[in-house]
Every structure is written in structure tokens, then in C-alpha cells.
Amino acid sequence: MRTRYYIEDAARHVDREITIEGWLTNMRSSGKIIFLQVRDGTGFMQCVASKGDVGDETFEAAEKLTQESSLRVTGTVREDARAPGGHELSVSAIDVVQVAEEYPITPKEHGTSFLMDHRHLWIRSSRQFAVLRIRSAVMTAARNFLDSRGFLELDTPILTPSACEGTTTLFETEYFGERAYLSQSGQLYNEATAMAFGRVYCCGPSLRAEKAKTRRHLIEFWQIEPEIAYADLNDIMEIEEEMVTAMVRSVLETRANELRILERDVDRLRAVEPPFPRITYTEAVEILKKAGADFEWGSDFGAEEETVLSERFQKPVLVHRYPREAKPFYMEDDPDDADVTLSVDMLAPEGYGEIVGGGQRLKDLSTLSTRVDEEKMPRDDYEWYLDLRRYGTVPHAGFGLGIERFVAWVCGIRHIRETIPFPRMLNRMRP
RNA sequence: UCCUCGGUAGCUCAAUGGUAGAGCAACCGGCUGUUAACCGGUUGGUUGGUGGUUCGAGUCCGCCCCGAGGAGCCA
Numbered sequence A: 001m002r003t004r005y006y007i008e009d010a011a012r013h014v015d016r017e018i019t020i021e022g023w024l025t026n027m028r029s030s031g032k033i034i035f036l037q038v039r040d041g042t043g044f045m046q047c048v049a050s051k052g053d054v055g056d057e058t059f060e061a062a063e064k065l066t067q068e069s070s071l072r073v074t075g076t077v078r079e080d081a082r083a084p085g086g087h088e089l090s091v092s093a094i095d096v097v098q099v100a101e102e103y104p105i106t107p108k109e110h111g112t113s114f115l116m117d118h119r120h121l122w123i124r125s126s127r128q129f130a131v132l133r134i135r136s137a138v139m140t141a142a143r144n145f146l147d148s149r150g151f152l153e154l155d156t157p158i159l160t161p162s163a164c165e166g167t168t169t170l171f172e173t174e175y176f177g178e179r180a181y182l183s184q185s186g187q188l189y190n191e192a193t194a195m196a197f198g199r200v201y202c203c204g205p206s207l208r209a210e211k212a213k214t215r216r217h218l219i220e221f222w223q224i225e226p227e228i229a230y231a232d233l234n235d236i237m238e239i240e241e242e243m244v245t246a247m248v249r250s251v252l253e254t255r256a257n258e259l260r261i262l263e264r265d266v267d268r269l270r271a272v273e274p275p276f277p278r279i280t281y282t283e284a285v286e287i288l289k290k291a292g293a294d295f296e297w298g299s300d301f302g303a304e305e306e307t308v309l310s311e312r313f314q315k316p317v318l319v320h321r322y323p324r325e326a327k328p329f330y331m332e333d334d335p336d337d338a339d340v341t342l343s344v345d346m347l348a349p350e351g352y353g354e355i356v357g358g359g360q361r362l363k364d365l366s367t368l369s370t371r372v373d374e375e376k377m378p379r380d381d382y383e384w385y386l387d388l389r390r391y392g393t394v395p396h397a398g399f400g401l402g403i404e405r406f407v408a409w410v411c412g413i414r415h416i417r418e419t420i421p422f423p424r425m426l427n428r429m430r431p
Numbered sequence B: 001u002c003c004u005c006g007g008u009a010g011c012u013c014a015a016u017g018g019u020a021g022a023g024c025a026a027c028c029g030g031c032u033g034u035u036a037a038c039c040g041g042u043u044g045g046u047u048g049g050u051g052g053u054u055c056g057a058g059u060c061c062g063c064c065c066c067g068a069g070g071a072g073c074c075a
Helices: A006-013 A051-063 A112-117 A126-148 A185-196 A233-253 A256-260 A264-271 A281-291 A304-309 A363-374 A379-390 A403-411
Strands: A015-030 A033-039 A044-050 A070-079 A087-098 A172-175 A176-182 A197-206 A220-229 A278-280 A317-320 A337-341 A344-346 A352-361 A397-402
Touching: A006 A015, A006 A337, A015 A044, A015 A087, A033 A070, A112 A317, A126 A197, A126 A220, A126 A233, A126 A256, A126 A403, A172 A344, A176 A220, A176 A337, A185 A197, A185 A220, A185 A379, A185 A397, A197 A337, A220 A233, A220 A403, A233 A256, A233 A264, A233 A317, A233 A352, A233 A397, A256 A264, A278 A281, A281 A304, A281 A317, A304 A317, A304 A344, A304 A352, A337 A403, A344 A403, A352 A379, A363 A379, A397 A403
Parallel strands: A044 A087, A278 A317
Antiparallel strands: A015 A033, A015 A070, A033 A044, A070 A087, A172 A176, A197 A220, A220 A397, A317 A344, A344 A352, A352 A397
């Protein structure tokens, strides 16, 4: 196969003639010199064509180019401080693949609604380029971390006969005449694979039919969910710390340019390393009360409470031992305090809120069996889950890391809708 | 589901109840180092829909549709 050149490698090809294949993002012309801003998915590069060098025919073809026209540009890579990115291509030839029709997204400002309607095109722009390349790096880093620790990636089903967590609204569908639901978490199935393989994780979409309408919620979001046999609450707090640190570090190393595009304050990210502060839910409630919040012990934190708490720390904070009523049925009870569970949430700093939720799972058959009945869950559908407590039950624990919230925090962007290529939101399923 | 705000040119916005405008984009022309380039010109409108008040409605009122921000719930 022929050699392919990519803009991200331009620095390695200084003074050599290469061909880049991409799209025109913007163009400036000064009569006898044209500046073409070209992107190829790996980066952005300025290409300079002067009439004397390329000849009249190529120059006139370049003048007719429109925004987002596709083209192959051949030229010599030069270092030049005047070029955005420090390198530019001194053009010798242009091969126009297509002169694009009038492009709806102009270099000027646009509203969110318009941009979301054109999401399939919006992802071409530099800010989205940066965010989505960071998302990919985040996924890779998470997998690399878990793989290096001996975890097996074992996927869990999307179509399920009943709810994982009774309370949340599920999308309903039909499975050859039977009622079925779209998964909102792989966790229960993870517990089964963990009993078979020890350390496992799944990564996939979670679907929740909640009419959520906030910058922290999507209808369809992705989680990476590890589950570990013979592990307790402290074990997973440690792994969460190490995993989040490894992921942040990897983004700093491999996506420095993207963080620069986003103007992210990387010092805040460099500060992320173990140990993370750990406080109990009860201590968190005291902090909130001292801060003047009107909050009663027992319920889960809302957006405002999470913001107050996370802004008090420079690093992500682990809040553990939530009350029974604030957590799902499968959480293990704290043997030292019957009112709380062996659960833990990680709140990202700078007001980003919960990015990880997890805990130790109920081990005892009769306790779990009672809970299933108390929650009025269809017992037949959970017999397999109870089996895990009949045949060699062990203490085990796991957590789920929300990819979009994590990416939003790392990128320093306000709304998670930009952290996934095609967000599914209330009132918005297209494109 | 609830609360708040909004819908005017392709986009972002302006317009005391009295002739519907600007910048950008597009198109034409100029410019050999531009950085959201710049300069001159041209084109571009069923003011979300519907009913009402009024001599007169983009503007005021009712209903509906759509969107944004936030809440609840959660990752």
C-alpha cells in the first residue's frame, strides 16, 4: 500500500514533499496568494499556494474551492511561526475531489440548537475534534488500565427481561412477543461473569427513559463497569483512584494538543493522583450543613450538593457509606452501621459531580432474597441472580464510570452533550 | 412532569403599536503572509402556527407547536 501522510505527523516531515488528504475548513485569498486551512481528522494545517509556484490553472481551481470541499494537497512541509500549529504546507499541486455545496456551519458563531441539528457536520469543527479525540483516548486508557490488571472484557446484554435497578424508567421493547427492556447497566450480569472469571468489565451504552433535561444527563450514555470477586469496598476505592489517575495521565500525555485547543487548565488535571480524599456520606452531610445547605440525612445528593462538595477539593473525592434508602437493593450493608451501605461515589472536582458510582454487593442469599421481594421485583427473572449467592458466594464489589461525565470534566466543558458523537437527549433523537 | 426564558434573512441578532434592519455566509470585483483576514458592490423575509384586540401587530392577549436553561432522578 502507498505511504499515507497525516497532519499529526507533519513535524516529522519538515522539508519533505508529502500529500495530505482532507477537507477545507477555511480559506483566505490575497489575489496572488491563497491560504488554505485543511483538516484531515488528525489535525489542522495551513497550506499556502502562491500563483507563481503552482501555476494559473491550479491557482484558479483553488480560488473556486468552498468550505468543506474535499481535496488532496501536495507540497513541502515548512516550519513557520506564522502558521497555526507551527508548520505549513508550501503547495505544489491540488487535487480537488469535490467542490462542496454551501456549508451550513460558517466560521462565525452559532446557537446550540442549530449546531445540534447539524451534529453530523458539527463534529468536523475544531472544538468537537478535540473533545471527541479525548473521548477516544479516555476509552483506550480505561481499557488499557483494566487489561493490564488482568481484567477480562466480557460484554453484557442490551436486551433484558427486567430492570437492573427497579426505580429507574426503562425503555420498553418487544422480544418476539414478549416484553423486554433496554439495559440501563451491565452490572448484574457482570456479577455473574466475575464469579466465573474473577476480574471482569463491560463497556457499553446505558439507556434510561427518564425525562432528564440537564447538562449532566443523556438518555443514552456509556459506562465502563468493572466487577471484582473477593473484593471489598476499600479494594474498589483503591482501584477507582488508580484507574482515574491513569486515565487522566494518559489524556495529558496523548492529547496535549486537544487540551490546548480547549484551553483546559492542565494544572488542575496534573494534580490528580492518589490518594484521593475520602469522606463518609455522614461527614459530607455535615459539610453541607456547615455551608448553610438545607439538607437532611438520608436522601441522595442533588446537583447543587455535589457541586458544593466537589468544589471543596482539588482532586476527585470519594464519598462512601450512603444510606440504605439512597442506594439500590444489591448494595451490601455496613456491618458496623445498619443504616448505611458499603457504597461509594466519586465526585469530580470543579463542580463536575458524580463520575463514578459503585460499592460492595450483597453476598448473603436470604438477605438478597428478602430485598428482591421488598422491592416487588419479578422473582422469576432474578432467580439466576440469586443463584450467584447459592453456588459459592463471595464478597465482591464493582463500579461504573460514566464516560461522558468523565470526558466533560477532563475537557473542562460544561455540557456532556458534546462528549459523545451523537447524543440522545430529551426532545432530540436526530441526527 | 414542573419552573424560567426564547422563536424575525442560510446563521447570530436588532427594530416606543406606525415603511422589517445590521454583521456574517452566498454571489461579483480588488489585494503576494492571511490568522473568525480586509475593502467595495449585489442578492436574500408568509417575523413558528392559529385565533383575537386595534385605524394599524414582529411588538399586546388566548391557545398550540418547537427549542434552550434549570429542577427532580441519576452516571
